[in-house]
Every structure is written in C-alpha cells, then in structure tokens.
Amino acid sequence: MCSQELIVVTDSVLTYEELSSIKNISDKSNTSICIITLKKISNKETRYEGVADSVLWIDNSKFTINQIKAWLIDYIFVSNPLVVFFYTSRLCNLLASFIAAKLKTGIIVNCIDVEYKNGEFLYTRTAMNSSSIVKIKFNNNNTQIVTVLSFTSKKHNSFCCDKKRKTIFSNVNKEVLCSSNIFNNTMIYPDKNYSEEQFFNQNNIYIDVGYGAKDILEDIYHFANKINATIGTTKKMVDCGFIDEKYLIGQSGRIIDSRLCISIGTSGQLQHVVGIIQSKTIVAINSDPTAEIFKYCDFGIACRVEKIIGELNYMFSLMD
Amino acid sequence: MKPIHNARNHQNNVQSGFSINPYDLFALKTICEIKKKEEITLSIISMGPLNSLETLTRCLHYGADKGYLISDKKLSLSDTFKTGQVLGFASKKCGMCDYYIFGNKSIDGETGQVGIVFSTIMDLPIILDITHILRVNEDGITLLNKYGEEVFAPLHSVIVMSKESTCDYLTFYNLKKTIRQPIVFSLYDINYYSDNDVRTKVVNIKDQLKTRYCVFCTKEEFIVKICNLIRS
Numbered sequence: 001m002c003s004q005e006l007i008v009v010t011d012s013v014l015t016y017e018e019l020s021s022i023k024n025i026s027d028k029s030n031t032s033i034c035i036i037t038l039k040k041i042s043n044k045e046t047r048y049e050g051v052a053d054s055v056l057w058i059d060n061s062k063f064t065i066n067q068i069k070a071w072l073i074d075y076i077f078v079s080n081p082l083v084v085f086f087y088t089s090r091l092c093n094l095l096a097s098f099i100a101a102k103l104k105t106g107i108i109v110n111c112i113d114v115e116y117k118n119g120e121f122l123y124t125r126t127a128m129n130s131s132s133i134v135k136i137k138f139n140n141n142n143t144q145i146v147t148v149l150s151f152t153s154k155k156h157n158s159f160c161c162d163k164k165r166k167t168i169f170s171n172v173n174k175e176v177l178c179s180s181n182i183f184n185n186t187m188i189y190p191d192k193n194y195s196e197e198q199f200f201n202q203n204n205i206y207i208d209v210g211y212g213a214k215d216i217l218e219d220i221y222h223f224a225n226k227i228n229a230t231i232g233t234t235k236k237m238v239d240c241g242f243i244d245e246k247y248l249i250g251q252s253g254r255i256i257d258s259r260l261c262i263s264i265g266t267s268g269q270l271q272h273v274v275g276i277i278q279s280k281t282i283v284a285i286n287s288d289p290t291a292e293i294f295k296y297c298d299f300g301i302a303c304r305v306e307k308i309i310g311e312l313n314y315m316f317s318l319m320d
Numbered sequence: 321m322k323p324i325h326n327a328r329n330h331q332n333n334v335q336s337g338f339s340i341n342p343y344d345l346f347a348l349k350t351i352c353e354i355k356k357k358e359e360i361t362l363s364i365i366s367m368g369p370l371n372s373l374e375t376l377t378r379c380l381h382y383g384a385d386k387g388y389l390i391s392d393k394k395l396s397l398s399d400t401f402k403t404g405q406v407l408g409f410a411s412k413k414c415g416m417c418d419y420y421i422f423g424n425k426s427i428d429g430e431t432g433q434v435g436i437v438f439s440t441i442m443d444l445p446i447i448l449d450i451t452h453i454l455r456v457n458e459d460g461i462t463l464l465n466k467y468g469e470e471v472f473a474p475l476h477s478v479i480v481m482s483k484e485s486t487c488d489y490l491t492f493y494n495l496k497k498t499i500r501q502p503i504v505f506s507l508y509d510i511n512y513y514s515d516n517d518v519r520t521k522v523v524n525i526k527d528q529l530k531t532r533y534c535v536f537c538t539k540e541e542f543i544v545k546i547c548n549l550i551r552s
Binding site: 094097098100101102104105106107108109110122127128131132133134135136137138139140142205227260262270273274277281282283284285289294295296297298299300301302303307308311312315316 | 399400401404428431432433436437439440441448516518519520521522523524525526529530531532533534535536537538539542543545546547549550
C-alpha cells in the first residue's frame with residue numbers, strides 16, 4: 001500500500017512514454033499516482049488503466065482559470081501529495097506557479113529529467129541561457145511542485161501496466177469545483193479556452209524551422225507531409241507570428257528526442273538547441289557556414305535553404 | 321541585476337560584471353517614456369550583492385526617481401520564492417505603489433516566478449505577458465499583451481512585461497542630470513527575519529551541451545544521405 005501520492009496535472013492526454021516515466025518514478029518512490037486531466041476525457045481512457053490509481057478530469061472549457069486554480073489549491077492542500085508534476089503547457093505552467101506561491105512550497109520549472117535517489121528527488125533542468133544543466137532538489141518536506149518539459153533522458157523500453165491496479169475515473173463537476181474559494185489573488189487574463197490538442201505525436205522525424213526558412217514555409221509543410229514529419233520551430237518564428245507557439249522547441253517549448261531532426265534555417269542559439277540536442281541524428285541546412293547550428297549537427301550543408309527543400313520535394317514526389 | 325554571462329553579451333556595465341535584466345530594461349525604458357508625459361514617480365527595487373549598485377545607479381540615470389538595493393549575506397543562494405518574499409517586504413518598507421512592474425524572467429534561471437510569488441504574497445491581482453502600455457488614466461492602465469489583446473490593469477496590481485530590450489544605451493544628458501544615489505537596505509532594515517525561506521537548492525551544475533562533429537556535404541551527397549535517413 002503506497003502511503004504517499006504523486007499527482008500529475010496535464011491539459012492533454014499523456015503519451016505512453018510520459019506514462020512510462022511517471023510509473024517508473026512512482027514505483028521507485030513507492031507512491032500512488034493520481035492524474036488530473038484539465039480536459040474532457042472518456043471514462044475508459046485505456047492508457048491510464050493499470051498505471052494511475054485515480055484519474056480526475058475537469059472540462060476546462062466550462063471553468064475559468066481562477067476557478068480551476070482555486071480547486072487545485074484546495075485539492076493539493078488537503079491531499080498533501082509528495083510531488084505534483086505539471087506537464088508543460090501554458091495553462092499548466094501558470095497554475096503551477098500560482099499554486100506553488102500560494103502554498104509556499106517553492107517550485108522547480110521546466111524539468112527535463114527526474115531521479116529518485118536515497119529517498120529524495122533530484123530534478124534536472126537547463127539554466128544560464130541553456131548553457132548549463134543544473135540538478136536541483138527541494139530543501140524541505142513540503143509538497144514538491146515541478147513543471148515538466150519531458151523526462152526523456154532515460155528510456156523505458158516497454159510500457160507495462162499493472163493489471164492489479166484498479167483505476168478510478170471521476171469527473172470534477174461544477175458543484176465541487178466552484179466550492180473552492182481559498183484563492184483571493186486573481187489573475188486578470190482575457191478568458192479563452194486553453195484546451196490544447198496533443199499536437200506532438202510520436203513521429204520519429206522532426207523538421208525544425210528557423211527564421212532563415214520563413215519564406216518557404218509552404219514548401220517545408222509540403223515536405224513534412226510527404227515524409228510524415230512533425231514541425232517544430234524557434235522562438236523568433238513564434239514571436240514574429242509565422243508559426244503557432246504550440247510548435248515551439250527549446251527551453252521555453254518542447255524537448256524532442258526524435259530519430260532524425262532536420263534543422264532548416266535555424267541559427268543554433270543555445271536555448272533552442274537544448275530542445276533538439278537529444279535527437280539521434282541532427283541535420284542542418286543553413287546559408288551561413290559559420291552558423292552555431294553546425295556545431296551541434298551530424299552533417300549539414302551550407303547553401304540556400306530553398307534550393308535544398310525544392311530538391312527534396314522533387315525527389316520525394318518522384319518516389320510517390 | 322544579473323551577472324553577465326558569456327553566452328549573452330550585453331552592452332552595459334561590463335566593468336562591474338552585472339547587467340540589467342533585458343526584460344526589466346524594457347519595462348524601465350517603457351515607464352521612463354511614459355514618465356516624460358505623465359506625472360509619475362518611478363522607484364526601482366532590486367536584490368543583489370553590493371557590486372550591483374553601479375547597475376542600479378544606471379537605472380536612475382535612465383530616469384527612475386528612487387533606487388533601493390536589498391543586499392545581505394543571508395540572501396545568497398536565494399530561490400524564486402525567497403526573492404519574491406524579500407521584494408514583497410522591501411516594497412512594504414519603501415511605501416505602497418499603484419503598480420508593481422516586473423520583467424518576465426531572469427536571464428540565468430529563466431523561471432519567471434518572482435512576479436507571481438510577489439503578487440501572491442502582496443495579495444494583488446497580476447497581469448502577465450504584457451508587451452505594451454497603451455494608455456494611462458486615473459482609474460488604471462490599458463495594456464496590450466503578446467497575443468494582441470487589450471487588458472485593463474486596475475490600481476494596485478502587478479504587471480509582468482514579457483518583452484526584452486538588450487540595447488542599454490545612455491546619453492550623456494542622462495548621465496549628467498542624475499545626482500541621486502540608490503539606497504541600500506539589509507534584511508533587518510526591511511523587517512525580514514525568516515531564515516528558512518529557501519525552498520529549493522541547486523546540487524550540481526554541469527556546463528555546456530555536447531557539440532557534435534558536423535560533416536559538410538555537397539548538394540548531391542546531402543540529398544542522398546537525407547533520403548536514406550528518412551527512409552530507414
């Protein structure tokens with residue numbers, strides 16, 4: 001019987017890889033798993049069965065952020081879990097920050113790995129403009145609040161669920177959620193629906209699009225479709241409005257560990273490279289042969305990106 | 321105030337080894353612009369070692385009216401929670417303000433938590449992701465966030481600016497007209513006596529990402545290699 005609880009808060013459906021990591025941590029630390037999904041899910045979400053002890057879901061389109069925040073504060077305060085992992089999205093990041101501040105627990109953000117050693121958790125994240133990897137631990141015995149980019153450094157080869165573990169699904173309804181009133185300090189934010197789709201799938205190929213490729217986005221999307229690759233991008237592209245924020249890779253976005261990452265027109269700034277460096281093979285295309293990205297890739301070509309993408313599109317259309 | 325790191329070169333204040341955080345710098349410049357048109361008082365509160373005093377003076381050169389530095393040996397290894405707490409106590413000591421403006425995040429830790437901790441401790445509403453200040457009225461300020469939405473900030477709220485400015489350039493006129501100096505407070509001065517407010521502790525720092533050896537290819541080689549990789 002597990003004495004303490006590990007809570008996972010997410011606003012998307014967790015991938016099998018993420019669930020494997022969570023289960024691994026839970027087994028090592030002898031904790032039970034409670035998954036709180038800020039998204040309407042089916043009561044028969046099979047991937048959670050045998051992994052989580054309980055699954056709570058909230059339809060976030062029906063509530064404001066402040067309401068969800070107040071309920072979560074109450075819930076975490078009462079259940080006093082060992083750790084709360086917030087899987088990184090904008091909504092989860094905000095909730096984690098406010099909850100940590102209100103419960104005075106402290107917070108470690110954007111973790112890329114977690115270890116359980118000698119009875120304590122060690123969290124890994126990047127710092128100093130992504131040039132350093134830092135291991136941090138909590139100083140006290142309070143609940144540990146952590147936001148997670150992804151736990152990708154240690155692979156768990158197979159996804160195994162515990163068939164004896166009975167998963168209880170329950171919906172947090174309006175009566176329960178709106179009864180929480182502990183939180184006075186409000187966040188002023190235009191109300192909008194934050195539910196996000198699971199936009200990053202399990203594809204093995206990523207196309208990482210940088211500012212140098214801003215003029216040939218259509219060609220790149222066409223190429224990505226052809227090879228069934230997922231698009232990722234840099235902060236500059238997001239800031240300039242070329243690609244949506246949900247595709248952001250790097251310190252403020254996702255960390256990927258694909259089989260192949262094709263980096264097109266990215267300069268190779270550290271805060272972005274940290275997001276792709278775990279990929280098995282990195283290929284770079286950039287017109288500037290002195291670009292930093294060439295320090296982090298396995299092979300590359302210094303030439304105009306549109307030439308290469310045009311050529312690749314042509315090659316793959318011939319193969320069809 | 322942040323130690324200058326090799327990875328990100330800022331133009332300012334290299335002698336002292338400290339720079340103004342680019343997010344804070346943007347906020348400072350924006351407020352100083354408004355200050356030219358509206359009658360407002362701008363105070364800067366910062367936390368750091370005494371070496372960073374020169375950088376705080378620089379903020380006064382930009383047009384801030386008052387500068388306060390919270391400096392104490394007990395503040396070493398502070399995490400975001402403690403920083404937020406200390407700034408909360410310091411702001412109470414310096415007198416309550418109509419608006420508290422924060423930069424989005426620091427350039428070393430990049431956690432973006434201090435403004436949130438501060439707003440929670442002070443029990444003030446917070447407005448995040450602001451890129452522009454549109455209008456200043458008696459009732460409040462109209463802001464624009466990075467999603468292009470207008471947000472109204474009532475009096476007594478915390479505003480977090482999420483745009484950065486790396487161009488720290490002062491004119492001779494600015495340098496000449498400022499005679500004020502920042503005031504240094506210890507934790508005792510701001511009535512902060514707690515010793516165990518650091519919630520997290522860094523146990524290990526490893527430098528640098530591993531670089532790889534890049535093989536430059538010709539166009540033909542590149543196409544063949546990439547096709548093989550994609551199809552494998």
